[in-house]
Amino acid sequence: MRRSAPTQRPADDDLMTDSPHSHPPLLAARGLAFSRNDEPVFGPLDFAVDAGEALLVQGGNGAGKTTLLRVLAGLLRADAGEIDIGGHPAGPTRRSRAIAYLGHLPALKADLDALENLDFLCGLHGRRARQIPGNALAIVGLAGYEDTLARQLSAGQKKRLSLARLWLSPAPLWLLDEPYANLDLEGINLVNRMISAHLREGGAALVTTHGAYAAPPVQTRMLVLGGDRDA
Template sequence: MLRGLSLRLAEGQALQLLWPNGAGKTSLLRAVAGLIPVEDGQLLWRGNRIEDDRAAFCADLAFLGHDLALKGDLTAAENLHFSVSLRRRLAGGEIKAALDEVGLGTRADALVRQMSAGQQRRVALARLGLWGARLWLLDEPAANLDAAGQAVVVAALARHLAAGGCALISTHQPLDLSASVNRLWRDPKEAA
């Protein structure tokens, strides 16, 4: 269990949690997302308590967990179309552009179960961009990714931060973001 934590994320900023294994990185992300109840203390989003208007917070939130929420029997494009359509109406060509950005433009009509773990993660990354959320909660976003894949994560994050978004990232390998937008948090006992 986590206790005594306090952190604040500013617009255009990323905070990378580099805590040791088992220190509660995933739990913290899930608690912020609202998947785990918080026993004590409060979570504020843009000055308002999250539990007062959870729908508004969810509209601003993109969560990428260990499980990618992709269906193996749907194509990459179908998966994206489904998960984005739950939140907003899609314009034509958006999915193609998002898949191009993560380097899967030619694989749009391939079934996800025929893709490698790294490619599946890229599909999930394409979804993050499409959601248009301000706060990204990423749990080990670079797992299973090769160097080119990690560059895709970093590029997606850089675009997101430059557009005024913010990100809370759990990772054991710090992502190579530009220092002006990047904070590292190595130990939960220290202040963020």
């Protein structure tokens, strides 16, 4: 494995090579800020989330919760600040390996059935060890819907299918934007169980919420955003 000289920052496509005795945060942001049309949306922010930990991002409509997750995922460019993953700069390749993003839209192909959607996404992003799409559907309560087209699913079922895709992802860092939306109490408990299991395996999660739902029952830090602009 190629190693950078001590005075250089590792290239984006290098593998993480931290020794087992060093524990940098899985995700760290310093001075992170974003503006839209010269109006600040959030920042500057400094925060970190460790392996085995969740960061709960709270704030009302327009506080910048969705925008923050999109910046962390690399879908928007920050105006200022730095983002590190595992102690290294968060470039596109490192983000693609480390981050699984669950946004407001289900990110499904409407004319593929549930199982085909998961097979397609596993082909793009890889698959968690010892997990297969059929089992993931059962975990999220969609056993028996393998052959149902995504466009025929209800909003809650589409959210569950997106959760199955999330569960199959090998990425250690989950960015979850309002993951409880369109779910009943059973679905909310499902999300909490999934987050708990992911953290027990050494993963981490950032979870946005308006504060209407209880935080997952895991080790949690809090980041509160404020504002009255659309996120």
